[in-house]
Amino acid sequence: MPLLARSVQTPLHIDVRRGAVADLGTILADGRISSGGDVAVVVGPGQGEKIAELIRPTLDSADVFTTSGGTLDAALELSAKLRTRTYDAVVGVGGGKTIDAAKYAANRWGMPMVSVATSLAHDGIASPVASLINDGIKGSYGVHIPYAVIVDLDFVENGPERVNRAGIGDVISNISALADWDLGREVRGEPVDGLAASLSRVGAEAMLTMPGDMHDDAFVTVLAETLISSGLAMAVCGSSRPCSGGCHEIIHATDTLFPGTGSHGELAGLGALFCTFLRGDERRFAQMSDCLARHQLPRTPADVGLEPQQFVEVVQFAPRTRPDRYTILEHLALSRDEISRKLAEYVDAVADR
CATH class of the missing domain: 1.20.1090.10 (Dehydroquinate synthase-like - alpha domain)
Incomplete structure (x- = not known):
């Protein structure tokens, strides 16, 4: 019998709108990714506190980790922290460097990863690739495609044009x-x-x-x-x-x-x-x-x-x-x-x- 179709990996959930970060807990529950909010939220150094404050009402069980630099070393350091307990998913919230570090760290332990973009600098927000600097050279590392991709237009609007x-x-x-x-x-x-x-x-x-x-x-x-x-x-x-x-x-x-x-x-x-x-x-x-x-x-x-x-x-x-x-x-x-x-x-x- 001929092959009639092929399976394609895509995110389970895609959401582009205002207020997405503040509504993150509901989005994860509705998307069947995390009903109880037991997730690791990865933020960058710039907006970390603001993001943590916004998500806390709907994700009070989440742990928040900060990463910076967009390097392989930073991603490996983050992956070690993710082993402290079991999480439903890893949620990277921020720009490309933060999301790529979260992608790599989650992939290292086979954890679902959710990409929450606060800027639109490049197509890494939904790709199965993490771009990280190693020994001064940027390399591309294959990872699992994000289980969900969310873009918060409020953050995009307030970011550097x-x-x-x-x-x-x-x-x-x-x-x-x-x-x-x-x-x-x-x-x-x-x-x-x-x-x-x-x-x-x-x-x-x-x-x-x-x-x-x-x-x-x-x-x-x-x-x-x-x-x-x-x-x-x-x-x-x-x-x-x-x-x-x-x-x-x-x-x-x-x-x-x-x-x-x-x-x-x-x-x-x-x-x-x-x-x-x-x-x-x-x-x-x-x-x-x-x-x-x-x-x-x-x-x-x-x-x-x-x-x-x-x-x-x-x-x-x-x-x-x-x-x-x-x-x-x-x-x-x-x-x-x-x-x-x-x-x-x-x-x-x-x-x-």
């Missing part, structure tokens, strides 16, 4: 990542998962033309849902391929060579726009450039504080960050001088828009 805007760059970089995936299929016969590609593409296309900005609840809700969709695309595929191509190789190279330069989402948008230019896709280049400009996101190396020769170094180093991945950067295999020429042409093209 630059941090939240960066998520737009991460979403639209999917378009470049998918073009790289198609290139891998054409050149190397790499299989492309149609469902994963669809989940990745739909949100990116919506974000390209969606009216509004980070002050508009409808826009922010769509951004949150597209970031979640990207995480699901990675879970369906079993890798980050639907959302990570040459654009993310540029991110990882920048993090390695010039740490502290821009945020993940900012570099994703910049890397995607540059890779799209290298492909010669003028229509996509125009769409992406206009979207980044509309949301005040970086489009040139100078926008993130990189000198031209530094960005050339980044692009030349980028393929080494994902040696198993075939993208436009590997395909063209440009020399240092060729990258310099292309970069000059790229900066001129951006200035003309």
Whole structure:
């Protein structure tokens, strides 16, 4: 008998709205994740006290742990603390560093993990990946997809706008990542998962033309849902391929060579726009450039504080960050001088828009 369907891991519960953190106990109970509130709540150092105060009325049995740094050592330290007693779930509340540490720590002991995002910087809020720094280098660690993904729009609204805007760059970089995936299929016969590609593409296309900005609840809700969709695309595929191509190789190279330069989402948008230019896709280049400009996101190396020769170094180093991945950067295999020429042409093209 032919296989008629396949099983796909997804969160049991997805909730994007205002007041979600304060209502966390009810959400966990309704989602059949924890009826009694016996959970470990992981917060970052910035908003930890405020979050603990908000959840206490509905989660009086919870233990609150603070983590910081987004490092593998911090995640391992947190995992040791989680062994003090049995919990129904681990609930990571905060930005990407806090959520990734909670993901890794929960996965280490096979505990269900709930992701409660208070910012929209990138698609890690729902992905089966924890990005953690180890010995100064950021690595990606496979983990179980969160059992629930919750986004509190009150916290997003009150957070740094630059941090939240960066998520737009991460979403639209999917378009470049998918073009790289198609290139891998054409050149190397790499299989492309149609469902994963669809989940990745739909949100990116919506974000390209969606009216509004980070002050508009409808826009922010769509951004949150597209970031979640990207995480699901990675879970369906079993890798980050639907959302990570040459654009993310540029991110990882920048993090390695010039740490502290821009945020993940900012570099994703910049890397995607540059890779799209290298492909010669003028229509996509125009769409992406206009979207980044509309949301005040970086489009040139100078926008993130990189000198031209530094960005050339980044692009030349980028393929080494994902040696198993075939993208436009590997395909063209440009020399240092060729990258310099292309970069000059790229900066001129951006200035003309």
